[in-house]
Each structure stands twice: as structure tokens, then as C-alpha cells.
Amino acid sequence: MFLETIASLQRKPVTGVTLGLFLLCTGLMAWIRLGILQDNIVSIGYGVPLLICFLYPDRRLLWSLMGAFALMGTYKAFVAPAEWQAEQPLMTWSMQMINMLVIGFVVHLVIDMTARLRRQKAELLRSNQELKERDQEISRQNEELESQAAELAQQNEEIQQQSEELQAQAEELQRANSEATKRQDVLQALLDSLRLHDSRELPGRICQLLMSLLGRATAAVFILEQDGDELVVLAQAGAFDLRTRRWPLKNSFASVVMAHNRTAYVPDLQLRPDLVSMPAVAGSTPRSVLGTPLRLAGTPAGVVTVYSTVKHEWTKEQFQIIEWVSAQCSLLMDSRRLQAELRRANSDLDRVVKERTAELQELVNELEHFSYTITHDLRAPLRAMHGFAGLLAEECRTVLNEESREYLTRITTAAVRMDRLITDALSYSKVARKEMPMEVVDVAGLLRGMVDSYPIFQKPHAQIEIADNLPLVMGNEAGLTQCFSNLLGNAVKFVPPGRTPVVRITGRREGARVMLWCEDNGIGIPDAMHSRVFVMFQRLSKEYEGTGIGLTLVKKVVERMNGSVAIEPTGGKGCRFRVELNAADSKA
Amino acid sequence: MKKNPCVLYIEDEEDDVFFMRNAFKRLGMEECFHMVPDGERAIAYLTGGDPYTDRARFPVPTIVLLDLSLPVLSGFEVLAWLRGHPQFRSVPVMVFSASVRAEDRLRAEELGATAFLPKPTSGGQFLDMVRRLKKTWLCTGL
Numbered sequence: 001m002f003l004e005t006i007a008s009l010q011r012k013p014v015t016g017v018t019l020g021l022f023l024l025c026t027g028l029m030a031w032i033r034l035g036i037l038q039d040n041i042v043s044i045g046y047g048v049p050l051l052i053c054f055l056y057p058d059r060r061l062l063w064s065l066m067g068a069f070a071l072m073g074t075y076k077a078f079v080a081p082a083e084w085q086a087e088q089p090l091m092t093w094s095m096q097m098i099n100m101l102v103i104g105f106v107v108h109l110v111i112d113m114t115a116r117l118r119r120q121k122a123e124l125l126r127s128n129q130e131l132k133e134r135d136q137e138i139s140r141q142n143e144e145l146e147s148q149a150a151e152l153a154q155q156n157e158e159i160q161q162q163s164e165e166l167q168a169q170a171e172e173l174q175r176a177n178s179e180a181t182k183r184q185d186v187l188q189a190l191l192d193s194l195r196l197h198d199s200r201e202l203p204g205r206i207c208q209l210l211m212s213l214l215g216r217a218t219a220a221v222f223i224l225e226q227d228g229d230e231l232v233v234l235a236q237a238g239a240f241d242l243r244t245r246r247w248p249l250k251n252s253f254a255s256v257v258m259a260h261n262r263t264a265y266v267p268d269l270q271l272r273p274d275l276v277s278m279p280a281v282a283g284s285t286p287r288s289v290l291g292t293p294l295r296l297a298g299t300p301a302g303v304v305t306v307y308s309t310v311k312h313e314w315t316k317e318q319f320q321i322i323e324w325v326s327a328q329c330s331l332l333m334d335s336r337r338l339q340a341e342l343r344r345a346n347s348d349l350d351r352v353v354k355e356r357t358a359e360l361q362e363l364v365n366e367l368e369h370f371s372y373t374i375t376h377d378l379r380a381p382l383r384a385m386h387g388f389a390g391l392l393a394e395e396c397r398t399v400l401n402e403e404s405r406e407y408l409t410r411i412t413t414a415a416v417r418m419d420r421l422i423t424d425a426l427s428y429s430k431v432a433r434k435e436m437p438m439e440v441v442d443v444a445g446l447l448r449g450m451v452d453s454y455p456i457f458q459k460p461h462a463q464i465e466i467a468d469n470l471p472l473v474m475g476n477e478a479g480l481t482q483c484f485s486n487l488l489g490n491a492v493k494f495v496p497p498g499r500t501p502v503v504r505i506t507g508r509r510e511g512a513r514v515m516l517w518c519e520d521n522g523i524g525i526p527d528a529m530h531s532r533v534f535v536m537f538q539r540l541s542k543e544y545e546g547t548g549i550g551l552t553l554v555k556k557v558v559e560r561m562n563g564s565v566a567i568e569p570t571g572g573k574g575c576r577f578r579v580e581l582n583a584a585d586s587k588a
Numbered sequence: 589m590k591k592n593p594c595v596l597y598i599e600d601e602e603d604d605v606f607f608m609r610n611a612f613k614r615l616g617m618e619e620c621f622h623m624v625p626d627g628e629r630a631i632a633y634l635t636g637g638d639p640y641t642d643r644a645r646f647p648v649p650t651i652v653l654l655d656l657s658l659p660v661l662s663g664f665e666v667l668a669w670l671r672g673h674p675q676f677r678s679v680p681v682m683v684f685s686a687s688v689r690a691e692d693r694l695r696a697e698e699l700g701a702t703a704f705l706p707k708p709t710s711g712g713q714f715l716d717m718v719r720r721l722k723k724t725w726l727c728t729g730l
Contacts, residue, residue: 372687372689376657376685376686376687377657379686380601380603380604380686381603382709383603383604383686383707383708383709384603384604386709387603387607387708387709387714388603390712391607391610394712415709416709419709
């Protein structure tokens, strides 16, 4: 503790200690020089206390001590009483001062060097410390690196492991892939077989396919079909020869498979004497068998069997293959069967359609001929009746009484009416059957043409007003002529006696349709009768001539032009018909 | 040499023949009215074959009235025959039919019919028609 304090003081002087040492040394020297040795001259005496500065290296103490000693020396040499003074005071004082200065200077140098040394040592210590720290840092970093390396090694190991796993998966995948390829080949072969022209080749192909899929253990493949109590070979592949292609089903392996409706096998047939074996010729005795039901439309109708000439434990994979092939085979045979049925049904249908079309055509021709017969042959006697009644009325006018003449008139009227009925019915059937090509029609122009050609539509018989702005329509000109000649004809016909018919035709466009109205001032039709005006042979007034076909024909012809016709209520004042047609620029 | 006008009516319908003959009678032209009931006999008449060899009784017609629906040879066939024969190529042929079929009319016109007349429905109309015929085609010599 004490030593440490000393060392600390030596490194860094403290002012208090310096002052204390100064006072102590000065006091001691003053006591020795001025008290004890007043008249003695000690030449070297002043330099000794300065040596304390070796122990306490403070240059302030050194120089202040030297100053104090110089004053003391000067005092003793020149100021003190004479008895104290030496014979040559100046000489003595100079010696003392030089002595003191030399020692002081040396001490000063030593202190200075010691301080420098100490500084260098501290410097060294510090850099040493720094180096140590660096060293520690580096070793820490080293440790870290080491731990990282260990981690890396671990990761590396993991990766190695994963890579091995991946490798295993890849192998698995490859195996699955090759399996899939094999299956695809099978499927392709089966699909190709669909394109066979002769469906009887199909089972044989499937047998060969199965042979190649099942590998070396397989000696023969059979597709057997149940036929009553017997099994029949539908197809076979492999080296087995049979004595017969048909043998009893009872107690056979096939019957077991079919009864359980699932895949089964016998590893060694010699251990199953209860099963009746197939009638194979010597040299090709089956020893082991694998079989699966062949289902047609869902129920077992036969079996697919695979034989080996040696004992054989059939593998799961072989199970899968035979089941899969059997399923495909069932599907294909089903589809072939359905296809054949469909083809048959189709050809039947074709034939029926052709027959019916021919029948229909014949019927149409007959109808055509029939209508011609009606026009020509039916109307001939009618004309004769009419003609003879006329002749009778004319030539025997004088011998006939009033009543007989009335009868003749009635005969004539009936004949005319009959003739018109026939003509109207014919034109109706023509409208219903005739081709009606659509074209753009200017209804206003068509109506004006009609008015110009028929005097009954002209003044003074009638007044027909046609609006200027009638839109163009999509229709058939002949059909529209028929339509409006009937409507206008009715309008000018059904008027009370003495009234001039006035007919107004107006129209406007509504979306893709054109509405045309035909309004008259005639006797009108009661609202209650509106539903019946378009019914054939429906006459609403017996007082006016007509066949009851005109409006039916109008409806038919307008409908043939993709339009519609309706009668609108007018409250009993004349008639208003509305004809709706497609506009000229609409698509229809 | 100018011949007397002569009308040949080819018609199987007896009533129509009656009315036509009556109409000619009414107009005092009965002697120039001749008729045959079918196509075959029409050709026989025109060519002067049996039993129409006597040209005094069965003169060559100056005009032919032709019904379309005839037994054996149809009116169209007779028309075609007429138009194919050098002697009768220019004889006026009035097709006279009850048919309302536009295609019949068209076909008759294509085959060279001079006119297409619808059959009248009364005696009076027959008379009017024959009157028009007389005015148009038979004025020579009457």
C-alpha cells in the first residue's frame, strides 16, 4: 500500500507533498547551516538534499530547493555576521553555487530521462495491451469460424441425405413412369384394336397383349366365355394345345372365379385335385393358374385365365395387370357391342326416314294431283250446272213461272258459291304449301297498284286512303297482295247499304317490326266474335256473301312471312286489323 | 284460195262442248264449228286421217280451241305436235282450260299457245267469248 502510494507519487508528483518536502529540506538545511555549523564552510553541502529528487522526481521541488539554497548561501556569504564568513567569501560562494548547479542539472537530466523512460514504458504497456486484445479478438473469431464450419458440415450431411432421398424418389418415379408407359402401350394397343374392321380379332389381340405384359412365367392366356353349362374358348395365346374348345363349366377354376366375382389363383394345381382341369393335350399341362372374371354389362360372363407350366406364386402386380386388362377388355367389348347396336339402330333409322320421306313425297304428289283434280274435274260439273241453269232461265223464260225462276236463281247462286269455296280452299292450301321467298316490299306502292287495277277499290265505289309514310317491310309480294286484297275486299264488302266504304291504311315502325293498320267504316265485328274471325269457314254474317276462308288465308299468309295479324277493338265502329311484319332492314 | 273459217274444238267434256256449240249456234256460225273428243282424234282430224278424210265435211281449221286435260294425248302434247308440224305452225291456238295453275299457263305459252282463255262458268260467258273470237279471228268470209 505504502509502496504503491510511493510509486504513484513517483509517477505523478502531488503539490502538497512537494511543498512539504521543500519545507522539510529547507528547514533542515537552514538548521544545519545557520544553526549548528554557523562558521563552517561545507562546500559540498548544498548538493546533497537535491538527491531526494531521484526518489521524488519533481522538477519544481528541485528548482525551488536550489533557489532557496542559493539564497541561503548568498545570505551566509555576504549578509551574515562577519564571524560566520570565510576568508574568501566570493570564492566559497561561487564554488558552492557551481557545485549546486552541476548537481541540480544532473538531477534534472536524470528526472527528465526517467520520465521519458516511464512514458515509453507506458506506451509499450498500452500497445502490449492492445495486442493482447487483438489476440483475444482473433481467437474469438476463430472459435466462431470453427462453429460455423461444424454447422456447414452438418448441413452438408443433411443435403447428402436429402439428395439420397431424392435419388430414391427419382428411381421410384422412373419405375412408375415405366409402369405408366407400359400401361399406355396396353391402352394404345386396345384402342388400336377398336379400329379393327373385324371385331372377332379383338379378344385374340388382348390375349397376346396380356402374354407380353405378364412376362416369362406365363405359358398361355385364355379368354373363356360361359355358354350355358359350358365354357367356350373365345380367344387364346401361348403354346397350349387343347383337345376341344368347349368343356363343362362345373367344378372348373373358371366357375369358382365367376361365382366369387373376383380375381383368384392356384399356385399349384396338383394340390387341388377337386378342380377339373382344362382338356390340354400331353406336354402342355398347366401347373399354376391366375384368373379374373370378364364382366359384360357388369355381370361375369366369362373369365380371363393365365397359365404357367410350373408352380408359381402370382404377384400383386400380375393381379393388377390381369384385372386391369380384363376391365379394359370388358369395356371394349361392351362398347363394341353398343357400337354395333347403335349402327344397326342408325341404319334402321336411316331406312325408316328414307321410307317415310318417300311416303311423304308420294303423299304430297297425291295431294297435288288431288287439288288439280278438284280444280279441273270437280268444277266441270259445277260449271255445267251453272250453265244449264242459265240456259233454262233464258230460253224457257216464257214457260216458267216466278217460283221456278227463283229456284233457278238459287241453283245458280249455289253453284257460284260452291265454285268460290273450291277456289278459296285451293288458294289457302297453296298458301300453306307454297315457297315464300322473303324480299323487301313497299306496301304503299303495292296497295296503290291494287287500287289502280280494281274498280271496286276506286271512287265512287269506295275511298281508300293510304298513308304516305308506310315503312318498308320484309315479306313476299304475292303473299302481301293476297293478304291486302282480302282485307280491302272485306272492308269494301261489309258496309251497310247506302254507305260508301272508307278504308284507311296507316303504319309505323316499332323496333325491328312494322305495324300496319287497316281501318274501315263498315258494319264492324262485335268484340265477342273477335276470337273466331280467323277460324276457317267461320262466317259472321249471312247477309253478305263469303266463304269464310278469306281471313284464315290472311292469317296463314302473314304467319308464313314471320308476321302476325290481329283484330283490334273499335267499340263497334267498323273494323281495325293490325298486321305486324318484320321491318325491311331487320334480320329474319 | 280463201277458205271458209273453221273452228276445231278439242274437248272431252260434253257439257262444255254443248255450251260452245250452243254459243256458235246462237251466233249463226254452227257450220264452222267442229269438235273432236281427244288428242289422238285431233291429230287424225288435222292430218285428214280416218275417219276425217273428207275435207268437205272436215275442213282444215283456221283456229284451234284446245282443252288441256284430255284423255290419251294431253292438250300440251297436241299443242307441241301442232307447233312441230309445218302446216299448223302458224295456226292460232287458244288454250281453253279450267286450270288456275300458273305453271299450266306458262307451259302453254312456252309451247306456243296464241292465248290462254279460262273456261267460262255460265252459258252467257260462253256466248261473250265466242263473240270476241268471231270479232278477232273469224271475220273473214262472214
